[in-house]
Amino acid sequence: MPVAKPESSDSRVIAHVDMDCFYVQVEERKQPQLRGLPTAVVQYNEWKGGALIAVSYEARKFGVKRSMRGAEAKEVCPQIQLVQVPVARGKADLNGYRSAGSEVVSILSRRGRCERASIDEVYLDLTDAAETMLAENPPQNLEKIDEEALKSHILGLNNEDGSDVKENVREWINRHNADHRDKLLACGILIVAELRMQVLKETEFTCSAGIAHNKMLAKLASGMNKPAQQTVVPSSSVNGLLNTLPIRKMKQLGGKLGISLQTDMGVNTVGDLLQFPEEKLQERYGINTGTWLWNIARGISGEAVEGRLLPKSHGSGKTFPGPRALKTVPAVQHWLNQLCEELSERLCSDLDQNKRMANTLTLHARAYKSSDSDSQKKFPSKSCPLRYGTGKIQEDAFNLFQAGLREYIGFYGVKTQGSQYSGWGITSLSVSASKIVPIPSGTCSIAKYFHGQSTPHFSSMQSLDNVNAEATLLLPPGSECYSELNSPKAESWIEDTVPDLDLQEQKDLSSSLSKTQDGFTQDISPSLLSGCLEQNQNKQERYITKVEGQFKSEYKERKGKRVKDKGTETPSILELFKSYNPYPFGSSLSQELKKTAQGTGARLTIGHAEENEVGKEEKPMHGSSSRDEGDGRREVWSYNIDEIDPTVMDELPQEIQDEIKAWVQPHKWRPNNNTARRGCSNDANDIILTSETRNVLAFGNLPDLDLAPSSDQASFC
Template sequence: MPVARPETSDARVIAHVDMDCFYVQVEQRKQPELRGLPTAVVQYNEWQGGALIAVSYEARGCGVKRSMRGEEAKAACPEIQLVQVPVARGKADLNTYRSAGSEVVSILAQSGKCERASIDEVYLDLTDAAESMLADAPPESLESIDEEALKSHILGMTREDGDDFKESVRDWICRKDADRRDKLLGCGIIIVAELRKQVLKETEFSCSAGIAHNKMLAKLASGMNKPAQQTVVPYAAVQELLSSLPIKKMKQLGGKLGTSLQTDLGIDTVGDLLQFSETKLQEHYGVNTGTWLWNIARGISGEEVQGRLLPKSHGSGKTFPGPRALRSLSNVQHWLNQLSEELYERLSSDLEQNKRIASTLTLHASAFRSKDSDSHKKFPSKSCPLRYGVTKIQEDAFNLFQAALREYMGPFGTKPQGNKKETWRITGLSVSASKIVDIPSGTSSIMRYFQSQSTIPSCSASGCPQEHVAVTPSASESCSEQKSAEAAMPEEDITVTYTSPDLDNSYRDSDMVPEKFPCQDVVSCLSTGAMEFPTQSGSNRDTPTKTIGRKTNNSKEKNGGMPSIVDIFKNYSATPQSKQETQEDSTVSLTSKRGNLSSSTSHSSEVNQEVEDRRDTEWGYKVGEIDQSVFDELPYEIQREYRSLLRPNKRPNAGKSKGGDGSASSSIAHYFPPLKR
C-alpha cells in the first residue's frame, strides 16, 4: 500500500522511461524481418495458442489485445506474427528480456540517478543534469533544439491555430519568462530526447517517456503518447490533468483500493478526491494511505528515485493450471529442481557480474485440496537461509515445500477423516532468492583472507552421502512416500495422498527450516564446485553473453575438476582496488554488446573495453555462505566486516534471540552469535 511522502521543496526533474511493447521489440531485433509487421509474443502454452504477453502497435491497430489467446489474436488479425517466449527447463525463460532491459538501464544510468522499476521501465532523477544545463547552456541560448525534443507533447500547451507545432514547443522550451520549474522541465525535455535517441541508436529499442516534477506524474505522462514519444507535465497543467483522470489510471489505484474509492466514496476521477478532507480519507483507509490519497489528488508525491539498477530479488516460478496441477511429491520435486536450477543460474550470474550474494531462499506455492469445503486455504510460504549450490537449493526448496505442505494440510494432517484420504493439488510453484547484498571488493580483508588460503581441503572429496543430505527430521519422517515417489518418473502423475506425521514431531518441527547439512564446511560453502558458471553452451546461447573478460578459461583442475572459490579470487587479485563510486548501492551489470554470439567466450569486446576495465577493478570474491564454525575461526576483523556487510544498520547480534537453537541456522546471514576474540 502506498505511503505518503512529503514533496521536497525544490522542484525536481523526474523522467519515467517506458519501453514500447518491449518483448516484441526484443524479438524483432532478433528477427528483423518481423519489424513493421503486426507481431505478438506468446508464452508457450498448448492451450488455445498460448497467452499474449506483448503486442506490437501494428497488431494493436487491428484489435489485438494483451491477454488474448494466440488463437483469438489470429482471428482478429490473421497476418499476425506470433513469436514464442524462449523455453528452458520446461518453463518460460525471460533471460533475454532481462538482459535487453539491462542494456537500456546501463545507458540511462549515465545521466543521473536511475531506478530500474521493472524489466522495461526506468525512473530517472534528472534534477542535477537539468540544473547544470540551465546554468551552463540554457535552452534559450542554444541555436537549435533537438528535433526529437521538438516532438514532445507538452500538456496544457495552448497551440494557436495554424501554428507550427514544433515552433510552439520550441517557444515553450526556450521561453525566457518561464518560471524556474518550467525551465528545468525544458532542460529535462532536451536531456530525455537525447537519451531516447541514444537508447535507440545503441539498442535499437524505441521507448516513450514522461517528464515531470515527480515520479507519479512522470509515470502518468509516459503512457500518454506511445510509442516512441515523450510527454511533459508542467506544473501548471497538473490540476487539469488530474481533474478528469479516472481514478483507476493512477498507479496503485488500479486494484482494490481504486475500486473501493469508486464504490464506497463515489470517486471516479482523481479530481473527485479533492472534495475529501485528509482526515476523512484517513478514516477510511488509514493514516498513511489517507494522506497519500490526499496528496496525489493534488499531484504531490515526494517519492524519490531510488538509485538501484539491479533487482532486489530473483525468482523462478511456474503455474500448473487446472488439469495440470501437480499431485505427487515426486512431480513437485521434479519441478522444484527445474526452478531451482534456473534460480541458481541467475544467482551465479548475479554473483559473477555484480558481486552480490543472496541470503534467503523462499518457496511459494499455491494449492487446493479437492475434498474440502475450505479448499482454497492459502498454501504458506516458507523461507530459509540460502546456500549456494544447485543441489543445495533444490534440497532446501523441497524441504521447504514439505514443511509448508504439512502446515497446509493441517497439524492433524488429513488423516482419514472417514475413509477418504485428503489429496492436494499444486497449481503453482516458485522459488526466489532475496536479501541480496553487495560484496565490497578490492581492499576487503575478507578477500585478502581468502587469497591467503592457497589451498582448501575439499569436502566433496570426502563425500557427502546423499542420505545425510536429506531433510529436516520431521520432513523426512513425515514423508514416507518420498522414497518410492522419487523412483517414479517425474513426468508421470502418481497420486500420492498426504498422511500426517505423528503428532509429536509435527508440532515440534512445524516451523523449522532445513537443518545444517553435515558436510557444510568451508569448502562446501566456498567451493564453486557446485557453482558452475554459465557458459556459452546450451540454453544460454541466445542470451547476449554476460561473460566478463577473461574469466571462463580459468582453472577447473582443482577440486575434482571444478573451479573453487580460490581460483576465482586469484583471477581478480591482480587488480585489487576499491570499488568505484557508484550511485547509491549498486552498479549495473553491463552486459556485453549484443550480437557476436559465436566468439564471445574468451574475449571482451573492444567496444566495452573501458567498461570492463572498470569492472575488473570492482571484482571481488564470492562468498555464498560461511558455516558458523568456520566463521568463528575467522579473524576478528573479518567477522566484524562480514557482519556489517550483512547487517549494515544494526549492531551485531542486536536482534532478540528467537529462543531457538541458533546453531540450526546454517548461514551467518541469519545467525550472529556474540563475537569471539
C-alpha cells in the first residue's frame, strides 16, 4: 500500500489518461469497417463463444458487459461483431495491443514525466509544463481556446439552466481571480486536450483523461466521463466528490480492504472515513495503510509519477480450465515450451529495442489434487536466475515446474506411468521474467559493478546513484558509462574498438547500442554485456571479446586503486567477492559450494560470509536515508560449474585463473577455444552451455552468442 505523504497543498498537475475500450479500438483500426458498429473483442472462441475482454461503447448500449461470454453477448445484441484476439502458439497473442500501447505512450510522454501504468493507461506529471505555460503564455492571453479543452468537465462548476456549458468552461479557464493551483489546472486542461488530439491524429485512438493535483484524483476523474472526454478536479471540489463516493471506487479499495472497511468499520463512502482519527485507522490497518486511508479520505496522495515508459516484467500464461487441465508431465512440458517461446521472443525484442535484460525467471501454476487430504494446497511458485535463449528458458522453466510438482504432490505422491491418471491436474501455467535492468553500453560498468559491490562494510547496498557517482570517479578519462547510452560517443566507441566489422555490421551494432526508450534509474545491472543476438553471431562474438578485453584492463586498474585505497594486498577476485555480497548462507567456503537439487545442476555459489544467517533480521542502523537500500539490494550469483567457459579464463590475470581453478578443482576444464569446440561438437546444447559462461565474466546472464547459425534455431528468437 502506497504511503501518502501528508502534504498540505499539493500543487502538481497530474493527468491520468485511459484509452477507451482499447482492444476494440485496436481492432477497429485494423478493420475500419467495424467503426460505429457494436463490437467486442473475444478470446478463445471454443467455449460459449469465448470471453469478452473489451466492449465498444455502441455494444454497451445493448447491455453487453465485459464479463459476458460471446454467446451471451449475441443474445442481448445479435448484431454484435465479435473479433477474436490473435492466437499464436495455441494461446492469446497480445503483442498487437502492446505495441499499440507503446505508440500512445510515446506521444503522451512529450510534455512531461510519463508513467506507463498498464497496457492502456498512463499517468503524466505536467507540473513543469503547466508552470511554464502559466509564466510564459497563460490561458488568459489566448484569444482562442481549443474546442477539445472547452469540452472538459470541471467538477463543481455550476452549469445553471440555459447557460452555455462551453462558455462556462472558457470562463473557468480564463478566470483572473483563480488561485495559483486552479490556474495550473487550467493549463493542464489545455495541455491534456492537445495531447489527446495528438494521440487521435497519430494513432486513430481516442482516450479519456482526468486532471487533478495527484494521481488518485486524476485516476478517479479519468473514468467519470467516457469515452473521449476529460474531467478536471479543482481542489475546491474534492470534498464534495469524495463525500458520497462509494469506498470501492477508490483505487486499491476495490477488493478485500474495501470490504473490510465496509463490514468492519461501517465505512460505505470515502467521506465516512473522515470520522476516524488517524490513530484508529493505524491500529486497525497498520501504520502504512492506516495513514494512507486517513490521507485519501482528504484527497491527499503524495505518490510520484514514475518516469517509466516500459513494463517491469514480462509474462506468458495460459489457463486450462476444468476438463482441459493438464494431467501428464509431457503435456505440461509441451505448454511450458510454448509459453517460454513467447516469453523468450518478447525478452529478445525488449533487449533489441530497449537494451534491457531480465534477471529472474518465475514459474506459476495452479493445480488441483483429487484424492488428497489437503487438496486445498496451492502449487508453489518457483524462480531461478534467468538465462537467455529459448532452449534454456524452456529447460529452466521445466525444472522449476518439476520442483514445484514434487513439493505439491508431497513425499508420498505416487509415481504413475505415462498415460495413467496421476491424481493431479494443472489448470493454469505461466512463466514470467522480472528484475529487468538496462544493459550497460560499455565495460566501464564492470569496474563499476565491482567497485559498487565490493565496497566493504556496507550492510546494505548503496543506491544506484551513489554507485554511479563513485564508479565514475574511478574510471579512466574517456571511458563510457552506461548512463550515457544516447551519447554519440557510444557509437564511436564501437567503431574504434571493433575495426574489423564491415560497414553494415557497424551500422547494425551502433544502432543497436543507441537510443533507448526509457529513463533509466534502476538497479545496477549484474548482466553487464550484450549485443542483440538474432542474426549475426560473428559480430556478437567480436563485440563480446572486445568487452572482455576491456574488463581485463579495467580490472587491473581497479585493483591498483583498491590497493592504494586500502593499503593492503587484495590480489584476487575472491577478495572482491568476500568483501562484498552480504549473503544469507553459511560462512565457510565449503558451505558456499552448494549442490542444489533443483535447478540445472551443480552450482558454485559465491557469497559473502557475514554474521547474517537465514531469517535473521538485518536492519541498517543508519537513519532513514538507508531504508530504501535495505536487504532488497542483496545480490547473489551462482554459476553452473559445468558452464564455465575456459576461454574467459584466458582473459583473466594468472593469479585469478589459479584461484578460480582452485575453487572448482574437481571439474575438468575443456580445451579452450570456440572454433575448436564448435568443430568437435555437433551438440547444440553443448555449445549453448559452454558459451553461457561469459556469464562468469559478466556475473549475470548473457544471450547465447556463439551458437552456430546452422544449429537449432528453435532455441533463439
